[in-house]
Amino acid sequence: MKRWLRQRVDAVYEEVLSREVSGAPTHVAVIQDGNRRYARRKGDDATDGHREGVQTTEQVLEWCQEIGVEELTLYTFSTENFDRPEAENEALFDLLCEKLREFADADRVHDNGVQIRALGEVERLPERVRDAVEYAERRTRSYDQFVLNIALAYGGRSQLLEAVQGVATDVERAGLEPGEITVETIENRLYDRPVRDVDLIIRTGGDERTSNFLPWHANGNEAAVFFCAPYWPEFSKADFLRGIRTYEHREESWRRTRARRAIALLGAVSDPELVEAKSVVERFRDSLPSGEQPDPEELETTESTHADGLDSSGQAAD
Template sequence: MERPSALIALEQQVKARPLPRHVGIIMDGNGRWAEIRGLARLEGHREGSTSVREVTRVARRVGVSALTLYAFSSQNWARPADEVAGLMELLREFLQTERSEILDNGIRLHAIGEVDKLPRYVREPLDKLRADSAHNTGMVLTLALSYGGREELIHAAREIAQAVAAGTLDPARIGEKDIESHLWTQGLPPLDLMVRTSGEFRVSNFLLWQMAYAELYFADVLWPDFRTEAFLRSLSHYQQRERRFGLTSAQLQREETQRAKA
């Protein structure tokens, strides 16, 4: 289907400006989308899978380096057993149906979280696709599965404590890089933009350390309705913000002038 000219223009505009290297998305609102329509909650998650495909394609097309999707949280295991089972089946289906597109477009699939908790019928296609796409040099698509920001920090703290106990790390010299080297997101670019859909204003235990200097964008759209235009709008909003990292606007302008002269 031919895309509207206004959408093509918006995409070109976004591509012409500095992009966030790493975008994280809290994909919220699948259940509500289904309930509004009198459908089973799982149908909302199924429709949300279409948004995953579309947003991934757009992100790759415009040049985002890394896209991290909050697909299943550590706390989601507490949902009704039939819903959890349905989500696992949808995840397996996604890994199977999107395999060709991921490999054909040079995307590298990554996963973060307590992945060993996933059922075997999900882990096997996940591990295979991660291995088969490991040498791809295009966008990194990261699925946060059985993931929690607090759980990630606990994991990092344990590994650091073990290094201290083994005498390979001096506790007095522990810095940001030491912590980051033990995070599940090690090797990914710093998070520049965090998007949450559904109109909720909270971060829900997602990328807590990484979000320190990220721009936050809250969309009043349920995830199954968050498609190409909505994602491009989030990137456009990011591009209109001034990222100061604790500096003043005047300092940033002086730095930009110095870089231009160098």
């Protein structure tokens, strides 16, 4: 009876959370932590934990597609993981080969237009894993409805270092001017194909750190972060929806901050800046509490006041 009641409560809570979700992040990145600790708690081998974790991975992909997420990145194997016992890694590599090929052949992947890509130093992985990666990428290369990134032999700092070294080489040998270096210059050297900015990072297993995961695309975009206690094999849809809610609250806070800053600047900026500030207020006004929302007539009055003090050339009148 207790188990039935718990399941019923969880189902109701999940339904409540589903109703609260009103907008999905475009790109979710997940640190799937806790597989080995989950297995140890049950008295199993680490590989058993990873295998159960794969089932969660498949569910998360479905949940992302249900709410409209367009890109999902999974932190599957870091460069630091090479230091783990060889037997454990070999078993994990076998599981990766099995699941990459299985997933690349799955009807649901092809029916939903899922493109599978690997991020990281794939060349460091055993040949059988590289072959499985190549197979999955080739089978799904033409799809563009949803992107599934598998971070393998991945280290965010090393990725950035490699990109910077590539830019430095172009400056030295190819005549690239330092002033010509842009955000796109770096991004084009990070990965073979574009990766969207990360909107939300989810980490399971209780640790509250992002572990050098997608620093350019997450930190640069000020991504929301959701830490939760369940180990990856235990991660539920309710946990997932709580993460999405964290993202939505982060977005709401950002909008309120932008609107408040713009209101504060309205009375103390030049004419071109005034137009931009007014635009920001109009876009994000509804995100403010009703008591803080400016009256549309006040905005018009502020703009007219600035206009009256300027001549036709935009200079202050004598």
